[in-house]
Every structure is written in C-alpha cells, then in structure tokens.
Amino acid sequence: MAKEITPRSENYSQWYNDLVVKADLAEQSAVRGCMVIKPYGYAIWEKMQSVLDAAFKKTGVQNAYFPLFIPKSFFSREAEHVAGFAKECAVVTHHRLMNDPDGNGVIVDPDAKLEEELVVRPTSETIIWSVYKNWIKSWRDLPILCNQWCNVVRWEMRTRPFLRTAEFLWQEGHTAHATAEEAEAKARQMVGVYADFARNTMALPVIVGHKSPNERFAGALDTLTIEAMMQDGKALQAGTSHFLGQNFAKSFDVQFADKDGGLQYVWATSWGVSTRLMGALIMAHGDDNGLVLPPALAPIQIVMVPIYKTDEEHDAVIAEFEKIKAGLEALGHSVQIDDRDTLRPGFKFAEWELKGVPVRLAMGARDLAAGTVEVARRDTLTKETMALEGIEAHIHGLLDDIQANIYKKALDWRDSNIRKCDSWEEFKTEIQKGGFLLCHWDGTAETEQKIKDETKATIRCIPIDSCVCEEEGVDIYSGKPSKGRVVFAIAY
Amino acid sequence: MAKEITPRSENYSQWYNDLVVKADLAEQSAVRGCMVIKPYGYAIWEKMQSVLDAAFKKTGVQNAYFPLFIPKSFFSREAEHVAGFAKECAVVTHHRLMNDPDGNGVIVDPDAKLEEELVVRPTSETIIWSVYKNWIKSWRDLPILCNQWCNVVRWEMRTRPFLRTAEFLWQEGHTAHATAEEAEAKARQMVGVYADFARNTMALPVIVGHKSPNERFAGALDTLTIEAMMQDGKALQAGTSHFLGQNFAKSFDVQFADKDGGLQYVWATSWGVSTRLMGALIMAHGDDNGLVLPPALAPIQIVMVPIYKTDEEHDAVIAEFEKIKAGLEALGHSVQIDDRDTLRPGFKFAEWELKGVPVRLAMGARDLAAGTVEVARRDTLTKETMALEGIEAHIHGLLDDIQANIYKKALDWRDSNIRKCDSWEEFKTEIQKGGFLLCHWDGTAETEQKIKDETKATIRCIPIDSCVCEEEGVDIYSGKPSKGRVVFAIAY
Numbered sequence: 016m017a018k019e020i021t022p023r024s025e026n027y028s029q030w031y032n033d034l035v036v037k038a039d040l041a042e043q044s045a046v047r048g049c050m051v052i053k054p055y056g057y058a059i060w061e062k063m064q065s066v067l068d069a070a071f072k073k074t075g076v077q078n079a080y081f082p083l084f085i086p087k088s089f090f091s092r093e094a095e096h097v098a099g100f101a102k103e104c105a106v107v108t109h110h111r112l113m114n115d116p117d118g119n120g121v122i123v124d125p126d127a128k129l130e131e132e133l134v135v136r137p138t139s140e141t142i143i144w145s146v147y148k149n150w151i152k153s154w155r156d157l158p159i160l161c162n163q164w165c166n167v168v169r170w171e172m173r174t175r176p177f178l179r180t181a182e183f184l185w186q187e188g189h190t191a192h193a194t195a196e197e198a199e200a201k202a203r204q205m206v207g208v209y210a211d212f213a214r215n216t217m218a219l220p221v222i223v224g225h226k227s228p229n230e231r232f233a234g235a236l237d238t239l240t241i242e243a244m245m246q247d248g249k250a251l252q253a254g255t256s257h258f259l260g261q262n263f264a265k266s267f268d269v270q271f272a273d274k275d276g277g278l279q280y281v282w283a284t285s286w287g288v289s290t291r292l293m294g295a296l297i298m299a300h301g302d303d304n305g306l307v308l309p310p311a312l313a314p315i316q317i318v319m320v321p322i323y324k325t326d327e328e329h330d331a332v333i334a335e336f337e338k339i340k341a342g343l344e345a346l347g348h349s350v351q352i353d354d355r356d357t358l359r360p361g362f363k364f365a366e367w368e369l370k371g372v373p374v375r376l377a378m379g380a381r382d383l384a385a386g387t388v389e390v391a392r393r394d395t396l397t398k399e400t401m402a403l404e405g406i407e408a409h410i411h412g413l414l415d416d417i418q419a420n421i422y423k424k425a426l427d428w429r430d431s432n433i434r435k436c437d438s439w440e441e442f443k444t445e446i447q448k449g450g451f452l453l454c455h456w457d458g459t460a461e462t463e464q465k466i467k468d469e470t471k472a473t474i475r476c477i478p479i480d481s482c483v484c485e486e487e488g489v490d491i492y493s494g495k496p497s498k499g500r501v502v503f504a505i506a507y
Numbered sequence: 508m509a510k511e512i513t514p515r516s517e518n519y520s521q522w523y524n525d526l527v528v529k530a531d532l533a534e535q536s537a538v539r540g541c542m543v544i545k546p547y548g549y550a551i552w553e554k555m556q557s558v559l560d561a562a563f564k565k566t567g568v569q570n571a572y573f574p575l576f577i578p579k580s581f582f583s584r585e586a587e588h589v590a591g592f593a594k595e596c597a598v599v600t601h602h603r604l605m606n607d608p609d610g611n612g613v614i615v616d617p618d619a620k621l622e623e624e625l626v627v628r629p630t631s632e633t634i635i636w637s638v639y640k641n642w643i644k645s646w647r648d649l650p651i652l653c654n655q656w657c658n659v660v661r662w663e664m665r666t667r668p669f670l671r672t673a674e675f676l677w678q679e680g681h682t683a684h685a686t687a688e689e690a691e692a693k694a695r696q697m698v699g700v701y702a703d704f705a706r707n708t709m710a711l712p713v714i715v716g717h718k719s720p721n722e723r724f725a726g727a728l729d730t731l732t733i734e735a736m737m738q739d740g741k742a743l744q745a746g747t748s749h750f751l752g753q754n755f756a757k758s759f760d761v762q763f764a765d766k767d768g769g770l771q772y773v774w775a776t777s778w779g780v781s782t783r784l785m786g787a788l789i790m791a792h793g794d795d796n797g798l799v800l801p802p803a804l805a806p807i808q809i810v811m812v813p814i815y816k817t818d819e820e821h822d823a824v825i826a827e828f829e830k831i832k833a834g835l836e837a838l839g840h841s842v843q844i845d846d847r848d849t850l851r852p853g854f855k856f857a858e859w860e861l862k863g864v865p866v867r868l869a870m871g872a873r874d875l876a877a878g879t880v881e882v883a884r885r886d887t888l889t890k891e892t893m894a895l896e897g898i899e900a901h902i903h904g905l906l907d908d909i910q911a912n913i914y915k916k917a918l919d920w921r922d923s924n925i926r927k928c929d930s931w932e933e934f935k936t937e938i939q940k941g942g943f944l945l946c947h948w949d950g951t952a953e954t955e956q957k958i959k960d961e962t963k964a965t966i967r968c969i970p971i972d973s974c975v976c977e978e979e980g981v982d983i984y985s986g987k988p989s990k991g992r993v994v995f996a997i998a999y
Contacts, residue, residue: 042641044634044637045634046574049576053571054570054571058569060572077550079546080543082542082674087614097612102604103603108598108615109597109598111594111596112582114589133538133597142537161546
C-alpha cells in the first residue's frame with residue numbers, strides 16, 4: 016500500500032479521516048475548524064457543482080450573489096431563525112488593523128469599531144429577503160428563483176472535514192411565490208432534484224421525506240430532506256429543501272399586489288446542499304483500500320500505468336496508451352497516463368486505488384505484443400485481460416456498469432439495514448447496531464425528544480416516496496396511536 | 508425608452524451607475540459597500556468565469572479552496588504585505604451572539620471573544636503559503652499551480668458597484684516554483700491569459716506592462732498588469748500578475764530539497780481578476796441606450812420579439828421563432844423569445860437594448876408572409892430586413908462580426924486617445940483631457956509621486972508588448988535621462 020489506512024472494522028471514524036487526508040481531498044488549516052480543500056477534492060466538488068447547477072437551471076433557477084455580511088439586527092427579525100442561527104457565528108466588530116504601538120505586529124484599531132456588528136452569513140434568508148423587498152411589487156414580479164454558490168460560516172465546536180466545518184461551501188436557493196401551493200411545489204421539486212442527483216450522479220441511495228418539527232430548519236413550516244445511510248449504519252442528511260411559508264416575507268415586510276389589486280405576503284422556499292456531500296460520497300462507497308468514486312464524479316475516470324524495463328518498451332507502451340487516451344477523450348472521458356519514472360507500478364496501483372479512480376489500465380511489452388491490456392475495476396477490485404481491439408468502447412460501457420454497480424451495492428447494503436421495529440425494548444438494542452429503524456411514532460415532539468434523550472436516535476424523516484410506511488399502529492415509546500412509520504437512526 | 512439613462516456626455520459617472528442598476532446588473536445592499544449581483548449581471552460573470560477557468564486549466568492550473576479567515580498574526584509576517592493589506596479589513600473578534608438581557612434583539616456575547624482575531628481575507632497569500640509549507644518538501648513537489656474562485660473583503664471608504672466594493676468576487680492564482688525563471692515565466696504566462704481573455708472574449712483592447720514600483724502589489728518584486736481605457740479616457744487596471752520572489756516563502760519558511768540535496772526557498776507568483784471586469788465591460792462598450800455586450804459574454808445572444816394583432820398572427824410568428832431558435836441553439840447560441848403579452852414591442856426593443864443583447868429579431872404577419880425577418884444589431888443600432896431562408900447561418904456569422912466590430916471600435920477609439928507628450932506644461936493640460944499619455948520617465952518613485960501629487964495621474968504601466976516605447980529621452984518632469992516611454996493616465 017502506498018499510504019496506510021486504518022481498516023473500517025477497526026475504527027470507522029479514523030478510516031474516514033485517513034481517507035480524507037491520504038487521498039488528498041482536504042486538510043485542516045491554521046484556522047480552527049476551517050479546512051483546505053485540496054485540488055483533488057475540489058475537482059470532485061466542481062463536478063458536483065456542474066451537474067447540480069445544470070439541473071437547477073433546467074427548473075428556471077438563476078444564479079445571483081448576495082453579501083457575505085448580514086447586519087446583526089436582521090437576525091432578530093424572524094423569531095425562530097434567531098434562535099437557530101444567531102448563536103454560534105463569526106461576528107465582525109471592527110474594520111481596521113493598526114501597527115501595535117509596542118512594535119508587536121498588528122492589533123485591532125479600537126477607533127475602527129463598526130456602528131452595527133456584522134455577522135458572517137450562516138445562511139442567507141434574512142439578507143436575501145431584505146433584498147427581495149425591493150424586487151417584488153406586483154404578481155408580475157413573481158416567481159423569483161435565485162440560487163447562490165458561496166461560503167457560509169457556523170461556529171461549530173466539534174468539526175470533522177466535510178461533515179461539519181466552521182466554514183463550508185454550499186449552494187442556497189431562495190424562491191419567492193404568489194401562492195402557498197406554488198412554493199410547496201417548488202420545495203418538493205428541489206428535493207427531487209437533490210434525490211436524482213444523489214442517486215444518479217453520486218450513486219447514493221436516499222430516502223426522501225419530511226423532517227419532524229424538532230428537526231426542521233429554523234423558520235420553516237416544512238423541511239424536506241434526503242437521508243442516506245453510511246457504512247457504519249449512521250444516517251447522513253445530504254440535502255434539505257424548506258417551505259418557509261410567509262415567515263420571512265412578514266419579517267421583512269415583502270408584499271405584492273395581486274391580480275385583484277389586494278396586497279399579500281409572499282410565499283418562500285429555500286434549499287441547499289453543501290461540501291458535506293463530499294463526506295457522504297467518501298463514507299458511502301470507500302473501502303479499506305481507499306476512495307471508490309462513481310465515474311460520474313471521478314476527476315480521473317481512467318488511469319494508465321505503463322510497465323517496462325527498457326526505454327523502447329516504455330515508448331511503445333506510452334504510444335499505445337496515447338492512442339487509447341485520444342479515443343476515450345473523444346468519448347467524453349477524463350484520462351491520465353501515469354508516466355512518473357521514479358515510482359514502481361505497484362506503488363502507482365495502490366495510489367490510484369487510494370484515490371478511487373474507477374478504471375485502471377496496465378500494459379507491458381508482452382501485452383502489447385499480444386494485443387491485450389489489463390483492465391482493473393476499482394469497485395470490485397477485479398482484473399481482466401482484454402483485447403486492445405475495441406477497448407475504448409468496452410471501457411465506455413464499463414464505466415456505466417461501474418456507476419450502476421456502485422449504486423446497487425450501496426442500495427442492497429442499505430436495504431439490508433432497514434428494519435421494522437415495534438417494541439421499545441428491542442428498539443434500544445437494535446438502534447445501537449446501526450441502520451434505519453422503521454417505527455410508529457405518535458407525532459409529538461415530546462416523544463421524539465424522549466427517544467433522543469434515551470438513545471441519541473432521531474427521526475431522520477417521515478418518508479414520502481415509499482408506501483411501506485403508511486399503516487396504522489401504536490407509537491413505539493408512548494403507545495399512543497400512529498398513522499405511519501417513520502425512519503429512526505443515529506445521525507452524523 | 509424603457510428606463511431613462513443619463514447620457515454619457517452629461518455625466519459619465521451617473522451614466523455608469525444608471526446602467527448598472529437599470530440593466531439589472533447589481534444594486535447596493537443594506538451592508539455598506541457590499542453589492543448584490545443580480546441574475547443578469549451574475550450570468551455575465553459566470554460566462555467570464557467559464558472562459559477564464561478553462562484557460563487556466565489549459566496551463567496546468569488546478570482549483571482548490573483555502574479558508575476565508577486569516578489569523579491576524581499572519582499579516583505581520585511579510586513586512587510590505589502588512590502595510591498594503593492589513594489596514595482596512597473586516598476583523599472577526601467574537602464567535603457568538605446572545606439574546607440581549609434587556610430584550611432588545613441580540614447582542615455580541617462578551618464571553619465569546621476569540622483568542623486571536625481573524626481577518627476576512629483581503630487576498631490569500633499568507634494563508635496559502637502557511638499551507639504550502641506542508642505541501643512542499645522536495646523539488647518533486649514543485650511546481651504547485653493552484654487557483655481559487657472566492658470572495659474577498661477590503662474595507663474601501665468610497666465604493667462603486669463592480670469597480671470598488673468592500674466585498675468582491677475574484678479568482679486568485681498562487682503558484683510555487685523551484686526557480687526564479689520558472690516563476691517569472693508563469694507570471695508572464697498568466698498576464699498573457701488575461702490579455703487574451705480581455706481582447707478575445709471581452710472585446711477589450713489592453714496594454715500589457717510592468718507596474719512601476721509605486722504601484723506594485725504589496726510584497727511583489729514585479730507586478731504585470733493589463734490596462735484598459737474607458738470611454739471617459741480614464742484607465743482601468745483589469746488584471747494583475749505578480750512575481751513574488753521568495754518573500755512569502757521566507758516569511759512562512761517554505762523550503763525545498765533540490766536535486767543536489769540542498770535546501771532552497773521556493774519562488775512564488777500570484778495573479779487575479781475580479782468582478783471589476785464587469786465594470787470594465789460596461790464602461791468600455793456601453794452607449795446612451797444601455798449596455799453593449801460582446802456576443803461571447805452575452806447571457807442572451809439573440810432576442811426575438813413578435814409583432815401581432817390577432818392570436819393567429821401571434822401563434823404563426825411564435826411558431827416560426829421556435830424553429831429559428833432551435834436552429835440557433837443547435838449552433839450553440841443562447842436565444843430568448845420575448846412573448847410577454849403585457850408589453851408593447853417598442854418597450855421590449857428598448858429593454859433589450861438597455862440589456863445589451865447583441866441581436867434582436869422582430870417579425871410580424873407581413874414579414875412572415877414575405878418570408879423575411881427584421882434583424883437589428885445592438886452594436887451599430889442598424890436594422891436590416893433579411894430572408895428567413897438561411898437566417899440561422901447568417902446570425903451565426905453576424906455574431907462573430909459583432910464581436911469583432913465591438914473590439915475594433917474600442918481599439919480605434921483607444922488608439923486615437925493615446926498620444927505622446929514631451930513637455931511638462933503640455934502634460935498638465937493634456938492629462939485633464941483624458942486618454943493615455945506616452946511620456947519619458949526617469950524611473951524614480953519620487954518623480955512618479957510628484958507627478959501624481961500635481962495631476963492625479965499615475966504610471967499605468969511600462970509596456971512590454973509594444974515597441975513604440977523603447978527610445979531614449981528625458982523625463983517629462985525631472986528632465987533626467989529616460990530609457991523609454993511609459994503610460995500615464997488618470998485611473999479608476
């Protein structure tokens with residue numbers, strides 16, 4: 016192995032941290048809780064952005080950019096929002112540094128105190144609705160469908176790369192509508208975009224559902240979520256879409272003249288996914304050899320490693336690789352020939368495995384003479400000797416197979432870790448084994464809180480795209496009547 | 508006219524502000540000096556990003572992401588850099604808000620004071636070199652070629668949308684090299700990328716040159732710049748590329764083992780362009796009717812306006828437009844049919860002129876019957892009736908013509924406003940008329956400062972891609988010997 020990784024069975028959490036660092040995805044910076052996203056990690060994020068951005072635009076959404084800073088007073092306007100977001104955040108109080116009169120570098124200039132402190136955005140509902148107030152006068156101005164790709168800051172106490180960091184990158188969509196129905200439909204549409212992206216691009220099976228009131232976004236009437244299961248059986252919330260009702264419109268006094276000339280408050284949604292998706296991707300598919308990247312998100316889809324003793328052998332193999340590379344690039348694939356002469360092939364194999372490259376080709380003089388090449392799949396770790404004839408078309412199809420197989424593997428594993436549970440005693444044991452438990456719930460925040468206090472498990476969602484849950488029953492904890500099962504799990 | 512714009516001749520500065528707001532590019536926010544980039548403006552910025560990003564990647568540059576916050580002490584490490592950048596900046600001093608015990612919203616929690624204050628990045632050399640220290644051990648780790656697209660904050664006192672804002676969006680490239688020659692070549696290469704982008708994509712003629720020491724980036728040994736001329740004759744610095752020598756490597760102790768096993772400090776460059784380019788685009792090409800967008804950056808390249816009295820006429824024209832639209836989209840163009848039924852064609856014409864859409868098609872029942880369409884060019888404000896037959900190919904070629912014509916117009920105008928000046932008395936009068944003055948300079952900071960104090964003019968650059976300037980002479984101000992002419996102008 017190129018670099019040693021802790022096996023999952025030994026310490027899943029350490030395995031994750033090892034992977035992030037050793038596969039060159041990210042690292043800690045000198046600033047507490049803020050990570051550096053390295054080029055290889057960022058290239059995956061760019062691919063995510065590009066697929067999502069196109070999907071948003073297809074629904075009529077346009078990108079825009081709103082300020083990084085939010086006046087402190089804005090947070091007091093929406094009562095629930097202030098409780099949820101104004102707590103742990105970065106506060107700008109001054110606008111100047113000066114040379115320390117004692118000669119010790121620079122200090123904050125006490126004369127440069129801001130009249131009103133500015134908060135580095137933890138999310139942008141407040142600043143955006145203060146802007147929408149100027150944009151919206153009449154029903155003709157609606158809907159407004161804006162998204163921004165940006166950084167946000169939440170002063171988290173315990174951070175983990177990608178999963179929970181003080182600063183992270185995300186997109187936040189903010190839409191304004193004339194009716195509640197239209198806003199609710201938009202919130203549903205966008206959680207659908209996220210679910211499609213997770214399944215088709217990330218190869219990540221997700222359950223779509225409503226959050227329980229306890230787990231809702233601060234200021235939302237309804238939060239829709241996509242929930243994924245990691246390999247340790249914990250749940251990871253991978254994206255959320257909120258129906259905000261008229262809360263922000265009322266807080267920022269955003270009204271529109273309807274077709275009859277009456278004044279009405281505007282209806283809102285917001286929805287976002289973040290670099291947390293990187294954490295989901297790593298944890299859902301990685302193995303003890305490293306990352307396993309779905310071809311749709313792999314910065315390098317095919318790597319080629321030459322095996323040679325002489326310069327002649329080297330040149331002949333590289334020449335053949337260049338031909339295959341050109342063919343694959345013409346089919347839209349990203350290819351890298353690993354021609355570093357200071358490393359042995361075995362070292363390179365391990366390194367590209369660690370980095371999760373879906374397909375690896377290796378070729379020596381004997382292969383070349385025989386008109387063959389060795390094709391290794393990252394997802395199954397299997398190798399096959401194939402004819403060079405038609406190799407490009409074969410790999411083109413193979414990448415689709417790999418994408419489908421990674422999804423199927425994650426789906427099978429997840430489904431084998433979803434189980435019904437109807438007894439509280441059983442619940443307390445079962446929930447510790449990981450996985451999702453489908454249980455009856457009486458619909459009250461009290462019961463959910465008590466279950467959380469006793470087991471750390473939360474309701475991940477009330478599923479909407481699966482009918483298995485619609486049945487009458489009794490709450491697993493309180494024994495009160497229930498109209499359907501919800502998903503309980505311990506979550507990241 | 509849809510919305511009134513101040514004519515350039517009346518008040519150029521107000522014309523610019525009118526254009527920014529009325530063409531829906533950007534607006535002021537509730538936060539001092541921070542703008543909102545509206546969807547139409549952001550769509551232009553996205554096009555800029557996409558062309559530049561591809562050009563960077565072609566040179567081997569990879570994107571990454573570094574923290575928004577920089578520990579205050581980092582700014583003290585590089586002596587010149589602290590003087591240049593640590594002054595007017597946003598300083599985070601606390602990490603929590605709390606409910607005001609007096610019940611008046613939220614206040615900063617005095618118990619949540621940071622041990623060391625954090626500066627919101629005004630530029631990222633310091634944090635990035637603190638990271639590069641971990642990445643660089645040996646010559647094998649070099650070069651490092653990273654770029655990031657992000658937001659930065661400089662607490663400017665007088666702000667103008669796009670041209671000078673407290674928060675702005677930009678890209679900053681930061682490279683690390685084993686030799687001075689390689690770093691200098693990279694700095695030159697990147698200013699070349701900027702120049703190509705300005706000329707070919709923005710249709711903006713620029714002069715490439717070195718900055719004088721007074722105008723250099725804080726911490727650089729050499730700053731290369733592209734300088735453009737706006738329609739009021741002022742200069743606008745549109746992008747810079749810096750050779751940083753070993754200054755940051757020394758400040759952050761970044762050394763590498765060379766091939767002979769010796770330890771050497773790493774050589775650096777940094778280079779950036781920002782949303783300021785939006786200001787350059789607006790000011791270089793706009794006219795009294797509004798924006799004039801080069802087709803390469805126009806979010807909508809062709810707009811189609813139907814003219815009709817009856818529903819039948821409307822439907823027939825729209826059906827024809829849909830056909831043309833499909834043909835143009837197949838050629839890679841972005842098209843919008845303006846089918847709003849609440850506005851008159853004349854109003855729509857003015858609105859799309861204001862927004863700078865390069866080509867407008869208008870068609871009524873009579874055109875349709877005759878197999879013709881009216882084609883209007885935004886750059887020349889001319890109209891022509893054309894046959895529908897082959898219209899897609901015609902427009903495809905027309906867009907190239909428009910791109911070339913916008914560049915030529917700007918180039919002719921600029922060149923007619925560059926003049927040599929060899930007398931100090933003449934200089935004082937001529938510089939007030941605007942334009943670039945090519946003058947001899949003795950190479951001293953003192954002379955440059957005196958000229959600036961007396962006239963507000965600065966040396967925009969010492970040109971490197973034009974031989975007109977290499978001639979012996981005497982300094983226009985001091986009378987001392989000079990080895991060549993430099994470009995003086997009053998700048999944004």
